[in-house]
Amino acid sequence: xxxxxxxxxxxxxxxxxxxxxxxxxxxxxxxxxxxxxxxxxxxxxxxxxxxxxxxxxxxxxxxxxxxxxxxxxxxxxxxxxxxxxxxxxxxxxxxxxxxxxxxxxxxxxxxxxxxxxxxxxxxxxxxxxxxxxxxxxxxxxxxxxxxxxxxxxxxxxxxxxxxxxxxxxxxxxxxxxxxxxxxxxxxxxxxxxxxxxxxxxxxxxxxxxxxxxxxxxxxxxxxxxxxxxxxxxxxxxxxxxxxxxxxxxxxxxxxxxxxxxxxxxxxxxxxxxxxxxxxxxxxxxxxxxxxxxxxxxxxxxxxxxxxxxxxxxxxxxxxxxxxxxxxxxxxxxxxxxxxxxxxxxxxxxxxxxxxxxxxxxxxxxxxxxxxxxxxxxxxxxxxxxxxxxxxxxxxxxxxxxxxxxxxxxxxxxxxxxxxxxxxxxxxxxxxxxxxxxxxxxxxxxxxxxxxxxxxxxxxxxxxxxxxxxxxxxxxxxxxxxxxxxxxxxxxxxxxxxxxx
Amino acid sequence: xxxxxxxxxxxxxxxxxxxxxxxxxxxxxxxxxxxxxxxxxxxxxxxxxxxxxxxxxxxxxxxxxxxxxxxxxxxxxxxxxxxxxxxxxxxxxxxxxxxxxxxxxxxxxxxxxxxxxxxxxxxxxxxxxxxxxxxxxxxxxxxxxxxxxxxxxxxxxxxxxxxxxxx
Numbered sequence: 001x002x003x004x005x006x007x008x009x010x011x012x013x014x015x016x017x018x019x020x021x022x023x024x025x026x027x028x029x030x031x032x033x034x035x036x037x038x039x040x041x042x043x044x045x046x047x048x049x050x051x052x053x054x055x056x057x058x059x060x061x062x063x064x065x066x067x068x069x070x071x072x073x074x075x076x077x078x079x080x081x082x083x084x085x086x087x088x089x090x091x092x093x094x095x096x097x098x099x100x101x102x103x104x105x106x107x108x109x110x111x112x113x114x115x116x117x118x119x120x121x122x123x124x125x126x127x128x129x130x131x132x133x134x135x136x137x138x139x140x141x142x143x144x145x146x147x148x149x150x151x152x153x154x155x156x157x158x159x160x161x162x163x164x165x166x167x168x169x170x171x172x173x174x175x176x177x178x179x180x181x182x183x184x185x186x187x188x189x190x191x192x193x194x195x196x197x198x199x200x201x202x203x204x205x206x207x208x209x210x211x212x213x214x215x216x217x218x219x220x221x222x223x224x225x226x227x228x229x230x231x232x233x234x235x236x237x238x239x240x241x242x243x244x245x246x247x248x249x250x251x252x253x254x255x256x257x258x259x260x261x262x263x264x265x266x267x268x269x270x271x272x273x274x275x276x277x278x279x280x281x282x283x284x285x286x287x288x289x290x291x292x293x294x295x296x297x298x299x300x301x302x303x304x305x306x307x308x309x310x311x312x313x314x315x316x317x318x319x320x321x322x323x324x325x326x327x328x329x330x331x332x333x334x335x336x337x338x339x340x341x342x343x344x345x346x347x348x349x350x351x352x353x354x355x356x357x358x359x360x361x362x363x364x365x366x367x368x369x370x371x372x373x374x375x376x377x378x379x380x381x382x383x384x385x386x387x388x389x390x391x392x393x394x395x396x397x398x399x400x401x402x403x404x405x406x407x408x409x410x411x412x413x414x415x416x417x418x419x420x421x422x423x424x425x426x427x428x429x430x431x432x433x434x435x436x437x438x439x440x441x442x443x444x445x446x447x448x449x450x451x452x453x454x455x456x457x458x459x460x461x462x463x464x465x466x467x468x469x470x471x472x473x474x475x476x477x478x479x480x481x482x483x484x485x486x487x488x489x490x491x492x493x494x495x496x497x498x499x500x
Numbered sequence: 501x502x503x504x505x506x507x508x509x510x511x512x513x514x515x516x517x518x519x520x521x522x523x524x525x526x527x528x529x530x531x532x533x534x535x536x537x538x539x540x541x542x543x544x545x546x547x548x549x550x551x552x553x554x555x556x557x558x559x560x561x562x563x564x565x566x567x568x569x570x571x572x573x574x575x576x577x578x579x580x581x582x583x584x585x586x587x588x589x590x591x592x593x594x595x596x597x598x599x600x601x602x603x604x605x606x607x608x609x610x611x612x613x614x615x616x617x618x619x620x621x622x623x624x625x626x627x628x629x630x631x632x633x634x635x636x637x638x639x640x641x642x643x644x645x646x647x648x649x650x651x652x653x654x655x656x657x658x659x660x661x662x663x664x665x666x667x
Contacts, residue, residue: 164556165557168514168553175546184539213598217591220590220593220594221590386622386625387627389625397614398644398648401656402648402656411599411602418595425588443542448537456536
């Protein structure tokens with residue numbers, strides 16, 4: 001009852017409902033732009049949340065994630081160019097339907113499945129987060145340190161590219177986090193006399209740089225990449241008979257989305273492709289898959305929208321984000337002084353239930369907004385790429401300046417963008433870097449706190465049972481991933497030898 | 501044996517970065533408030549970890565080269581250097597536009613430079629210099645100025661020149 005009170009209060013006394021609607025609109029439009037992932041869409045909004053209250057700020061970001069997961073399906077269906085990675089599975093049959101003149105129907109199926117998946121994801125988020133977070137009450141400083149190490153190790157192991165590069169990216173993130181005044185002794189580190197660096201390098205600058213600026217640099221480096229011809233479309237909602245047919249693939253998609261969302265590093269794209277495959281396996285019409293099957297749109301769309309809810313479970317429970325989008329959400333929480341974990345439920349129940357209510361509004365409004373925004377979204381998809389890039393560049397410069405009113409931040413964003421571009425070029429994943437940066441304080445503070453308690457004895461990390469368990473799990477992930485890398489490398493060599 | 505791939509250079513670069521970071525970390529002042537681990541403790545550990553991983557990457561690259569696992573990379577390396585550099589030069593050009601904006605905004609002010617930025621980025625990425633592109637830049641500039649300066653009240657730089665003229 002108390003929870004409902006908090007939720008109602010958030011909706012009636014704060015602009016959370018407006019933030020939810022605004023986030024969905026922004027998310028649909030951002031997700032509809034090919035190359036602009038949900039995380040970039042969220043990163044572009046991050047500067048504007050600085051001056052907002054925590055509840056509307058985080059609702060705005062989380063709703064953007066919800067909207068972007070649907071928005072990605074618009075260009076996927078329209079021009080066979082997924083707006084987001086997770087929409088790649090939708091493009092297969094969505095575009096086939098578009099070619100058959102049933103593009104509006106495909107968008108309707110995508111929207112309805114997305115809303116159903118989003119609501120299921122939200123339900124799972126509400127049910128699972130608090131019990132999981134209560135486990136973290138038993139965590140001591142060594143356990144928190146090990147949790148941070150586990151988070152980076154798991155993400156580095158599961159990120160695309162090699163394990164070594166993933167771990168390196170995580171360490172570089174931790175290194176960036178050490179810039180500024182040391183939180184324990186007050187000694188300044190790596191500031192080189194620049195007063196702007198005393199407070200450290202804000203992770204928002206790194207996030208916007210590595211996600212958004214580096215994407216613009218990549219797009220600028222490929223001038224030949226052009227969008228397809230102009231398309232127009234009117235959305236058509238599925239009939240009752242069609243809805244009955246779509247029940248099974250939607251359930252399959254949501255089930256997979258629930259599982260994958262809770263797993264660090266999995267994310268919406270893996271869930272979407274797994275859902276596509278499973279839906280085909282269980283379908284009465286598997287022969288239609290790849291030729292324009294409505295079920296083939298319903299399953300991945302339900303999956304990636306479920307992930308938008310369930311991906312918040314590990315982030316809110318333990319403070320460990322499993323994807324780029326949830327890393328940005330975590331950044332948003334920390335900007336507002338909210339530390340995820342069990343204490344968040346005890347100290348800020350208003351925030352938690354406010355977030356849930358905001359997400360409910362976001363998922364419900366997605367249905368109406370998905371119909372209303374289709375025309376401007378299609379218009380946006382058809383805009384010339386140079387204009388879109390110029391608009392995004394101007395938005396980054398204006399938005400970042402508005403945080404602290406200093407041009408120094410803009411230089412840092414450009415530097416982070418260049419670093420992100422080089423990382424892409426050399427095959428380094430972003431997420432471990434961002435995670436290292438975001439978790440840097442948690443790791444260092446708890447490392448030093450643990451050693452203060454034991455007079456410098458490092459064995460505290462293996463004497464604490466939770467810490468030991470977490471470190472062993474981290475080791476398992478790293479060793480497992482190392483063996484996988486080795487096996488893949490040998491396989492590639494064998495294939496090459498057999499070709500020669 | 502083939503030549504080692506780019507990971508060798510990445511590894512060497514990271515090893516250098518780890519060494520510089522360690523050297524800089526060793527210059528961090530030790531405070532009497534420090535506990536068993538001082539402010540340089542974690543940075544030095546991170547430098548060791550990065551250095552260790554860099555060595556692993558180097559070893560892996562050399563071993564791969566020894567067994568000839570990088571034939572594809574080899575053929576790519578043989579391609580014209582200019583062709584390989586071209587896309588990156590284009591990316592750097594985009595970055596240069598951003599730096600140009602930052603250098604100009606203090607002098608010319610936000611209103612003028614945001615229009616110039618919109619125009620420059622559009623043209624650089626393939627838009628033609630015509631009325632449509634000009635209209636996009638001017639209308640976009642007006643929108644950004646109205647939204648950030650008038651609506652949100654952000655004190656974006658008025659510019660030394662215009663600020664001076666306006667008193």
